[in-house]
Amino acid sequence: MFDRVRVVLVNTSHPGNIGGAARAMKNMGLTRLVLVDPERYPDPNAQARASGADDVLAGAQVVATLEEAIADCTLVMGTSARDRRIPWPVVDPREAASKVLDQLEVLDSAEIALVFGREDSGLTSEELQRCQFHVHIPSNPEFSSLNLGAAVQVLAYELRMAYLQRQGQPTKMHKLETTNRQNEIPATAEDLERYFTHLEQVLMEIGFLDPAKPRQLMPRLRRLYGRVQINQVEMNILRGILTETQKAIGVQASGERRR
The missing domain is CATH 3.40.1280.10 (SPOUT methyltransferase, trefoil knot domain)
Structure with a gap:
């Protein structure tokens, strides 16, 4: 044309x-x-x-x-x-x-x-x-x-x-990390539930979340994360941060404090 x-x-x-x-x-x-x-x-x-x-x-x-x-x-x-x-x-x-x-x-x-x-x-x-x-x-x-x-x-x-x-063609190109196709795969609902369970556990372990007075903290965090679509690699990073936080405070993945 x-x-x-x-x-x-x-x-x-x-x-x-x-x-x-x-x-x-x-x-x-x-x-x-x-x-x-x-x-x-x-x-x-x-x-x-x-x-x-x-x-x-x-x-x-x-x-x-x-x-x-x-x-x-x-x-x-x-x-x-x-x-x-x-x-x-x-x-x-x-x-x-x-x-x-x-x-x-x-x-x-x-x-x-x-x-x-x-x-x-x-x-x-x-x-x-x-x-x-x-x-x-x-x-x-x-x-x-x-x-x-x-x-x-x-x-x-x-x-x-x-x-x-x-023509219905994109007017911008998304930058892709070609070394890892997982960047394009969104986290599943099951991935998110496991993450929120893990996050709630860690927040209680570090004393940020009081189970007796939760103050709608977890629903607010769910809403916060819901504003973006987390992909598989990002989910792995978030879970890794939680795991390393537990190691730093002396808690094993099972939730038992080390002696």
């Missing part, structure tokens, strides 16, 4: 910013880069800043005008200062991503352009008027200028997040 989305950079002055944009694109699964009249390209600085996104740079199309870059596009979104002479539809990056996906899903022939302007002055009013929507990144108004690569990253990230959510 993303092969129908192109990132268009207009009159970029520093080749390093082209490389940074290419890297941001590849991070989020975008590959089509169009350069409108870049001041210096190709250039070694672009490759250096791309940091492995050389395939995106290699496939970049260089054209003379914005009109040429967007000629076959059905949706064009421009990111830059707004043209204040004429009111224009303005969206934030998240809204822009939603509109892009809407069109890609309903129109098989859709071609989308995300247009980024010059580093120092953005897009001209005439260029902005060739965009159906203007995308405003709600940055700090006291320091609102974003690096070109950062701006590309923001839009590409929102587009990928929106796509993953629509």
Whole structure:
């Protein structure tokens, strides 16, 4: 689907910013880069800043005008200062991503352009008027200028997040300890009951729990542990702590105090 989305950079002055944009694109699964009249390209600085996104740079199309870059596009979104002479539809990056996906899903022939302007002055009013929507990144108004690569990253990230959510795919990866699959196995109800029995025993042995005046301690601890799903490895750690506590106070696992 993303092969129908192109990132268009207009009159970029520093080749390093082209490389940074290419890297941001590849991070989020975008590959089509169009350069409108870049001041210096190709250039070694672009490759250096791309940091492995050389395939995106290699496939970049260089054209003379914005009109040429967007000629076959059905949706064009421009990111830059707004043209204040004429009111224009303005969206934030998240809204822009939603509109892009809407069109890609309903129109098989859709071609989308995300247009980024010059580093120092953005897009001209005439260029902005060739965009159906203007995308405003709600940055700090006291320091609102974003690096070109950062701006590309923001839009590409929102587009990928929106796509993953629509596809029902996870938007975060859980870190797994590959050395022990037990980390993924929840403790059973029986494991928990054995633990609470063991815990109550140890609390009485160290004098923290008075059987004559329990003060709802064990129900409160059950509620506390119930807020998280303890896995097998965590259960083994908790039981191990209780066992070592008993050893430290001179009590064997059977509950008999050592002589």
